[in-house]
Amino acid sequence: MQLPVTLRSAIEQELSAVSFSTLTAAANELSDRYRQQKKSDRFMTTAEHRLAYLAVRMPATFAAVSKALSQLNEEFSPESLLDLGAGTGSASWAATGRFDSLRRITLVEQDRGLIELGRRLAEQSETLRMANWQAANLRTLAEFDAHDLVICSYSFGEIEAGAAGKILNAAWRATKQVLLIVEPGTTKGFATVRSAREQLIEAGAFLVAPCPHQAACPMPPMGEDETDWCHFAARFDRTSLHRRLKSGSLGYEDEKFSYVAVAKHPVTPATARVLRHPLRQPGVIQLQLCTPDGLQTVKISKRDKEVWKRARKVDWGDELVQNRER
Numbered sequence: 001m002q003l004p005v006t007l008r009s010a011i012e013q014e015l016s017a018v019s020f021s022t023l024t025a026a027a028n029e030l031s032d033r034y035r036q037q038k039k040s041d042r043f044m045t046t047a048e049h050r051l052a053y054l055a056v057r058m059p060a061t062f063a064a065v066s067k068a069l070s071q072l073n074e075e076f077s078p079e080s081l082l083d084l085g086a087g088t089g090s091a092s093w094a095a096t097g098r099f100d101s102l103r104r105i106t107l108v109e110q111d112r113g114l115i116e117l118g119r120r121l122a123e124q125s126e127t128l129r130m131a132n133w134q135a136a137n138l139r140t141l142a143e144f145d146a147h148d149l150v151i152c153s154y155s156f157g158e159i160e161a162g163a164a165g166k167i168l169n170a171a172w173r174a175t176k177q178v179l180l181i182v183e184p185g186t187t188k189g190f191a192t193v194r195s196a197r198e199q200l201i202e203a204g205a206f207l208v209a210p211c212p213h214q215a216a217c218p219m220p221p222m223g224e225d226e227t228d229w230c231h232f233a234a235r236f237d238r239t240s241l242h243r244r245l246k247s248g249s250l251g252y253e254d255e256k257f258s259y260v261a262v263a264k265h266p267v268t269p270a271t272a273r274v275l276r277h278p279l280r281q282p283g284v285i286q287l288q289l290c291t292p293d294g295l296q297t298v299k300i301s302k303r304d305k306e307v308w309k310r311a312r313k314v315d316w317g318d319e320l321v322q323n324r325e326r
């Protein structure tokens, strides 16, 4: 996955104003702050931090949101989008890439420096150029205007649980069709997503993805078995600057993320979700699945022709279409 060419060159243009050593120092500082994450902090406090976010994080969050959106029904065609904790607009860029139908976009962000940057980048997109950027602290807004699609991408992780719960309720009230929450694919990010999922089910939401059911999440409670939590990966191409900033050698990076998408109206849920890379051996594919009956490890034999055909094509994060008769 790649950022749109126009966005990539607009980012390069912004980054040309700062030296590599300054950017590296800011990227390292930002990454330390995120690692020691204390909720309710402002993570980006300088112009250099914001540029480092553009260079290092924007391609990653764009990829994660794009991947999550790819799991929504192909017929879903939202006309309006609300992007909460928008930063420089990654999620909105991902959504405009996925939905030609978008006509009205509202981005809410507390940091004016990020809004200025985001606005300049948005000049490169016919749809985003018209977007409405709102400088506001989400904690202080009791209601949002209603939009077809509402996205909170990597923003709840920065807000303490009590305030995040209220913002989530308001986001849900503002959702006309689908609400998507995306967080880092860490145990902490997953815990945030899982608690949002519980709250939304309580509020009457219908699960769209990744969960194939509305029941309690079958993943072990965090702290008991932290080797197992629900997360996925979005691969994106790295620029040479990205590689140098992260001292990496690969031409790509896998951004791990957790997410939940819910709908206002009943939808047909996935029948099963692939939770890990499939283990492919001659004549057998082993899949770890989340199903309506809980977590399952299944071995699919080549002899089972119909299922084999489907299993061969699936990857980590995909739906495995199964017989609905039960």
Ligand SMILES: C[S@@+](CC[C@H](N)C(=O)[O-])C[C@H]1O[C@@H](n2cnc3c(N)ncnc32)[C@H](O)[C@@H]1O
Binding pocket: 057, 058, 061, 062, 084, 085, 086, 087, 088, 089, 090, 091, 108, 109, 110, 111, 114, 136, 137, 138, 139, 152, 153, 154, 155, 158, 159
């Ligand atoms: C990790 S960044 C994510 C930005 C963007 N959504 C993305 O996916 O790249 C989190 C963003 O949420 C914003 N944010 C955090 N708490 C906020 C609040 N209470 N009100 C408004 N924005 C907030 C931060 O300023 C930051 O831009």
